Amino acid sequence: MQLSFSHATFLLAGLLGSSLASSTLRSTPTPTPTPTLPSTTNTTTNTSLHNQDDSVTTEATSTTTSLTTTKAPVDVLEEVSRLLGQMREVATSMQEAREEHERLAEALAEVTAAVRDMGEHNLHIKKKVRKMSKGLKRNSHNKKIKDGLKSLQRDHQRILHAMSLSGLNITRLHNHTRKHNVTHPHNPSRKNQHGRNRKNHEAGVEVTTAKAAAATLEAGGRENKEQLRSAEDATDNHxxxxxxxxxxxxxxxxxxxxxxxxxxxxxxxxxxxxxxxxxxxxxxxxxxxxxxxxxxxxxxxxxxxxxxxxxxxxxxxxxxxxxxxxxxxxxxxxxxxxxxxxxxxxxxxxxxxxxxxxxxxxxxxxxxxxxxxxxxxxxxxxxxxxxxxxxxxxxxxxxxxxxxxxxxxxxxxxxxxxxxxxxxxxxxxxxxxxxxxxxxxxxxxxxxxxxxxxxxxxxxxxxxxxxxxxxxxxxxxxxxxxxxxx
Known part of the structure; x- marks a missing residue:
C-alpha cells in the first residue's frame, strides 16, 4: 500500500509539472511579422499607429495569459491536496482492515484449538464415564452386601428383643472334647453345653437359661417376671x-x-x-x-x-x-x-x-x-x-x-x-x-x-x-x- 501511495504521488507531481509547462508555453506571445512597405508619410503614420495598437493588444493578451497562468496552478494544488487526503483516509482504512483481519485470524486459531481440546476432553470424559460405570457396578454390589448384612443384624436384634419381652435369655451352646469336659466339669445332663450364668450388671438378678426362664413363666411367678423386665431396661453393655x-x-x-x-x-x-x-x-x-x-x-x-x-x-x-x-x-x-x-x-x-x-x-x-x-x-x-x-x-x-x-x-x-x-x-x-x-x-x-x-x-x-x-x-x-x- 505504501508503494502504491508513493507511485500516485509521483504521478500527481508529474501532472502538476506538465500543467505548469503548458501554461508557460501558452503565455508566450508569438511575434507577428510586419511587412515592409514603401516609405511614405501616410504610410509611415498609419504604420506607427498600427504598431501602437498591436503593442497594446499584445500587452493585454500577455496580462490575461499571465492571470490565467497564475490561477491554474492554485486549483491543481488544491485538487492534489484533496486527493492526497482521500488517499490517506483509504490507507488508514486499509490498515485498520489489515489489523482486524489479523485479529480474526488469531480468534479463529483460538477457536480451532478450543474445538480440538474439547474433542480430546470429550474422549477423556467418555473413558472416565466408562470407568466410573464399572466402579459403580462394583460399589452397588458391595453396597447391596452391606445393606443385606445390616438388615440381617436388625432382624436378629428384633428377634432377640422379642424373645427378651417373652422373658427368655439364651446362652450359647458349645461342643467340647472329652479332655475339655474333664478340665471343666459340667452337669452330666448338659455335657454338650458350655456357658455360665452371671449376675446382671445393672439389675443384679441371676440370669436363667432358656429352659429355666420358660419354667418360671409357666409357673407364673410375678416377681421373676418383674426382675426379667427390669433386666430388659439395662443398657446394651449390661x-x-x-x-x-x-x-x-x-x-x-x-x-x-x-x-x-x-x-x-x-x-x-x-x-x-x-x-x-x-x-x-x-x-x-x-x-x-x-x-x-x-x-x-x-x-x-x-x-x-x-x-x-x-x-x-x-x-x-x-x-x-x-x-x-x-x-x-x-x-x-x-x-x-x-x-x-x-x-x-x-x-x-x-x-x-x-x-x-x-x-x-x-x-x-x-x-x-x-x-x-x-x-x-x-x-x-x-x-x-x-x-x-x-x-x-x-x-x-x-x-x-x-x-x-x-x-x-x-x-x-x-x-x-x-x-x-x-x-x-x-x-x-x-x-x-x-x-x-x-x-x-x-x-x-x-x-x-x-x-x-x-x-x-x-x-x-x-x-x-x-x-x-x-x-x-x-x-x-x-x-x-x-x-x-x-
Missing part, C-alpha cells in the same frame, strides 16, 4: 457375658476382634476370647447389639460395691487390667495391635443416674505403638452425636501415667495430678474428658464455668465435658471401637 475357652489343637484360630466373633455366629454381647495379631489371647467384652454390633470395649466404668482402681502405672496400662465383665482397661498394646493397618471407628456410651443415655462416635480412631508413646488419633466426629466431642482436645496426644509424663504441661504432671493414665494435653488444661478418673457414687453438681472458657478440669474424677444433663458425673461410661464399615 447383657450377660459368655466365655469362649481357648481352642484345642483341632479348633479353628481365635477371632482377632469382636467383628470376627460376630461373623462366627456369636450374636450375643458378652466376654469372648480373641487373639489380636502378634499378641497372646485375651478376654474382651463384645457389644453385639449397639448400632449393628461388633464393638470391642476399651474401657468400662460402672457402679460397683468395690470400684476398680485406675490410678496405675505405665506397665499396667500397657498390659491391661480389671475384669472384662466389669470395670476394666483393655491395654495399650492390644489397642495398637487391633487398630493398626485398618480404619476403625470409636464410640462412647454414657448413662446418667436416671438411666438416660447419650452417645458419640468418631469415624477415624487408632493408637500408635509404644515407640510413639501410644499416640492417639481420633477425628471425624459424627455430627448427630449427643455426648459431645470431648476427645477433640486429646487428638494427637501421647499417653501419660503417674510414672510417665508425656503431656505438654510445662512444669507439671497431669497424670499425677489427676490419678490415672490418659491422653492428657496439658496446654490450657489437662483434659476435657477423663474416663479413668475416680468413680463418683452420686450425680454431683455441674461446675459453673464461663461460656468462653476452653479449659475444663475438675481434678481426679470421672467426667466427660460437653455432656450435660440433670446429673453431671456418669453412672456408666463405655469406650469401644470396631473396624470402620465405610
Amino acid at each position: 447383657i450377660p457375658d459368655l466365655v469362649v475357652d481357648p481352642p484345642s489343637g483341632t479348633d479353628p484360630p481365635l477371632p482377632i476382634d469382636c467383628v470376627e466373633v460376630m461373623q462366627r455366629d456369636n450374636w450375643t454381647s458378652g466376654v469372648y476370647l480373641v487373639q489380636p495379631r502378634g499378641l497372646q489371647p485375651l478376654k474382651v467384652w463384645c457389644d453385639q447389639t449397639t448400632n449393628g454390633g461388633g464393638w470391642t470395649v476399651i474401657l468400662a466404668r460402672m457402679e460397683r460395691s468395690t470400684q476398680e482402681d485406675f490410678n496405675k502405672n505405665w506397665a499396667d496400662y500397657k498390659k491391661g487390667f480389671g475384669d472384662p465383665a466389669g470395670e476394666h482397661w483393655i491395654g495399650l498394646e492390644a489397642l495398637h495391635a487391633m487398630t493398626k493397618g485398618r480404619d476403625h471407628e470409636l464410640r462412647v456410651n454414657i448413662t446418667d443416674w436416671k438411666n438416660s443415655t447419650a452417645w458419640a462416635e468418631w469415624k477415624e480412631f487408632s493408637v500408635a505403638g509404644e515407640s510413639e508413646k501410644y499416640k492417639l488419633k481420633v477425628v471425624r466426629y459424627t455430627s448427630t452425636s449427643q455426648a459431645g466431642d470431648a476427645l477433640k482436645w486429646h487428638d494427637g496426644m501421647k499417653f501419660s501415667t503417674p510414672d510417665r509424663d508425656n503431656d505438654v504441661l510445662l512444669g507439671g504432671h497431669c497424670a499425677k495430678r489427676n490419678d490415672g493414665g490418659w491422653w492428657y494435653r496439658g496446654y490450657r488444661g489437662c483434659y476435657q474428658a477423663h474416663p479413668t478418673g475416680r468413680y463418683q457414687h452420686n450425680p454431683g453438681d455441674p461446675p459453673k464455668t464461663s461460656v468462653n472458657s476452653r479449659n475444663f478440669e475438675l481434678g481426679p474424677v470421672l467426667v466427660w465435658q460437653n455432656w450435660r444433663g440433670e446429673s453431671y458425673y456418669p453412672k456408666t461410661l463405655f469406650l469401644m471401637f470396631r473396624p470402620a464399615l465405610n
